[in-house]
Amino acid sequence: MENLSNSSTDKSDLRRMLIAARRALPAAAKAQADARIAAHLSSWLATNQTRVLGVFLQMPGEPDLATLYTQLLDRGVMLAMPVVLEKNTPLHYALWQPGDAVAKDASGTLAPVTRTNFVEPDVVLAPCLGFTASRLRLGYGGGYFDRTLARLPRPLAIGVAYASAQVEFAASAHDVALDLIITD
Numbered sequence: 001m002e003n004l005s006n007s008s009t010d011k012s013d014l015r016r017m018l019i020a021a022r023r024a025l026p027a028a029a030k031a032q033a034d035a036r037i038a039a040h041l042s043s044w045l046a047t048n049q050t051r052v053l054g055v056f057l058q059m060p061g062e063p064d065l066a067t068l069y070t071q072l073l074d075r076g077v078m079l080a081m082p083v084v085l086e087k088n089t090p091l092h093y094a095l096w097q098p099g100d101a102v103a104k105d106a107s108g109t110l111a112p113v114t115r116t117n118f119v120e121p122d123v124v125l126a127p128c129l130g131f132t133a134s135r136l137r138l139g140y141g142g143g144y145f146d147r148t149l150a151r152l153p154r155p156l157a158i159g160v161a162y163a164s165a166q167v168e169f170a171a172s173a174h175d176v177a178l179d180l181i182i183t184d
Contacts, residue, residue, distance in 0.1 A: 042072075052093075053124075054091075070098055081096040087142075091145070107142055122155055126139070135177040137175075156180075161183050
């Protein structure tokens, strides 16, 4: 994926460019990049105590970390998926394992069907459509991660992205910087 250095501050234009760039990424190159991201994330998690990890199911073009999730379960890390119970609210995290049933939540994304076992993750993974050098995340515009990270106590937040998705945009009042970005 070519680097999308762009000084544009229009997040809608950046989203369109980044989605198009991800779609143009050949499957073999994406798989290699996904494997590098998973290896970097696995290495970080091996040296940083994490009891409960907030994970995500990939949307089209996002890094696929499914194999890593299974390995983490084998290492004793509990996984939790974000659930939107109401629009314009922070995320809730429900315990989840690969293979558990999922269905669309209030935001229209896939989340665990069982929504009674909520937990507070130590660390959350946030898929990034794009990100800035100052670790601001560009997502799809719903603001769920920003609202979640604005709460206290907040979990450690790790952005997951392709290195070529680094862009620049002006921060909005509600943007909350991530603690770390892990790329390929």
